[in-house]
Amino acid sequence: MENFPPLRWTPWRVGKVPLLEVFSVRNGVRHLLGAGAGLAATPLIAAGFLGHAHLAPEWLALGTLAATMAFAGVLAGSRISPLASALPGLVFTGLGAAAQAGMPSLVPVLLPRAYVESYLTLLGTWALPMGCLLLAASLFPSRWRAAVRAEPPSPVREEEEEAPAPPPLPKRIPSRY
Numbered sequence: 001m002e003n004f005p006p007l008r009w010t011p012w013r014v015g016k017v018p019l020l021e022v023f024s025v026r027n028g029v030r031h032l033l034g035a036g037a038g039l040a041a042t043p044l045i046a047a048g049f050l051g052h053a054h055l056a057p058e059w060l061a062l063g064t065l066a067a068t069m070a071f072a073g074v075l076a077g078s079r080i081s082p083l084a085s086a087l088p089g090l091v092f093t094g095l096g097a098a099a100q101a102g103m104p105s106l107v108p109v110l111l112p113r114a115y116v117e118s119y120l121t122l123l124g125t126w127a128l129p130m131g132c133l134l135l136a137a138s139l140f141p142s143r144w145r146a147a148v149r150a151e152p153p154s155p156v157r158e159e160e161e162e163a164p165a166p167p168p169l170p171k172r173i174p175s176r177y
Helices: 020-025 027-050 058-075 084-103 115-125 128-139
Strands: none
Touching: 020 027, 020 128, 027 084, 027 115, 058 084, 058 128, 084 115, 084 128
């Protein structure tokens, strides 16, 4: 068995690796984590929009709506994978567009009777604007690219080329006066 030196942790380094390098992820992993966040966020956003205003005090429904909007804003942020906003955006845009087009909905079949009215209200009001907002946030090409790693500064050359010296002045000619 090989003996490895013990891993030393300092606030700025883990072993020989800088701390920020430990927490940085590659682009594929970032998109995979973003897809998982998007799948988990879809039902959370839907539940946050319901608010059950008829069952809760008005301030609680308003607080739930504000928290839901803040959560959607985090998903639309630029440092998270665009899949985190694209997946819920596709779901809400599709459901909202289907509700606006008058297509029959599977909501009454899939949900218990107590929740059907709330979800139908969600589909008719908040689903389409929220879906469009989340889809628009994921369209920027800069969100799909990996973060540019800072290149180490180029070493300073000790023998840099110096500017050529000006030619010497001519010898002074004595004046007659």
